[in-house]
Amino acid sequence: MSSPNRFGRLLRDPLIHFLLIGVAIYATYGLLDPTAENDDAATITVSQEEIQSINEQWTRLWNRPPTEEELASMLRKHVRTRILYKEALAMGLDRDDQVIERRLAQKVELLSRSLVVPEPPSDEILVAWYTENPDQFRAADTYTLSQVFLDPDRRGDSTGADAAAALGALQAMDRVPEDLSAYGDSGIVGSYYAGRDSTQLSKVFGSGFVNQLVTLEPRRWHGPVLSGYGVHLVYVHQVTKPEPPALADIRAQVEEAWMLEQVEQRSAAFIDELVERYDVVVEATEVPLTVPPVQAGE
Numbered sequence: 001m002s003s004p005n006r007f008g009r010l011l012r013d014p015l016i017h018f019l020l021i022g023v024a025i026y027a028t029y030g031l032l033d034p035t036a037e038n039d040d041a042a043t044i045t046v047s048q049e050e051i052q053s054i055n056e057q058w059t060r061l062w063n064r065p066p067t068e069e070e071l072a073s074m075l076r077k078h079v080r081t082r083i084l085y086k087e088a089l090a091m092g093l094d095r096d097d098q099v100i101e102r103r104l105a106q107k108v109e110l111l112s113r114s115l116v117v118p119e120p121p122s123d124e125i126l127v128a129w130y131t132e133n134p135d136q137f138r139a140a141d142t143y144t145l146s147q148v149f150l151d152p153d154r155r156g157d158s159t160g161a162d163a164a165a166a167l168g169a170l171q172a173m174d175r176v177p178e179d180l181s182a183y184g185d186s187g188i189v190g191s192y193y194a195g196r197d198s199t200q201l202s203k204v205f206g207s208g209f210v211n212q213l214v215t216l217e218p219r220r221w222h223g224p225v226l227s228g229y230g231v232h233l234v235y236v237h238q239v240t241k242p243e244p245p246a247l248a249d250i251r252a253q254v255e256e257a258w259m260l261e262q263v264e265q266r267s268a269a270f271i272d273e274l275v276e277r278y279d280v281v282v283e284a285t286e287v288p289l290t291v292p293p294v295q296a297g298e
Helices: 003-012 013-032 046-062 067-089 100-114 123-132 152-171 200-204 207-213 252-274
Strands: 140-151 194-196 221-226 231-240
Touching: 003 221, 046 252, 067 123, 100 252, 123 152, 123 252, 140 152, 140 221, 152 231, 200 207, 207 221
Parallel strands: none
Antiparallel strands: 140 194, 140 231, 221 231
8 A cells, every 4th residue: 555545544543633632732731831841849930931921911901011010910820820730739639520520521622623624625515515504504484474462461261262262263264354453462562573583583472482483384373372471373474484595605604614514523533433442331339320322522
């Protein structure tokens, strides 16, 4: 087999990925704490890079450089943090700590994503992917509807029966009346809404109402449909499903989404490979447990 093929296979080997991540972690730590190798058990070295970083952080926060006194105060806090960190490590406080475990796991996961950034897709790949995923870029469906509101605070125990009677009367008609006030109660919501998407309708009626609305068959009366206000009878005149934009109009957005999906997939595959290298042993317990397969990102 040719050398390029062997090299390509090496790059796809999860062990190589793991070693690269290890190098990245070491390099990142070295950049963030360049004095770590120079610190012994009783020495804290604050580098010029750290001082500059502290100075820049203050300037970004307050839009001015720190005074000598302010910089000295920040350096004291920085040194205090470093000392307490070293003491915590010496006492083993980093072990068996779920918060620290999760934080370190998140760092490895983030580094795995940074190391698997793919090359930009070709036109053919992007067109094929966009064709398979148009709904990610399509504008939200819009609804045109009429509604009758029945107020439980006014009607009390008769609300259900009143709603059923009004629904029957409306369903018997061959068209939607222009004036619906005779079938319900006045309230803070209107009786007609044209071309509103689910987000806009949620702001008026609440998400529970919209969750029911999207299941309703158009051009007939439905009820009761509930909201935080009370009971509604709803007639959906029209549901408009916008066409997805032309790829040329949103190419940068589509390419970004494709790249993100590739990074997530490759990162998940890498972590799955790491998971397969471990044997998971669950100690006996009196409580029956079903341990699901470990998935990337969990």
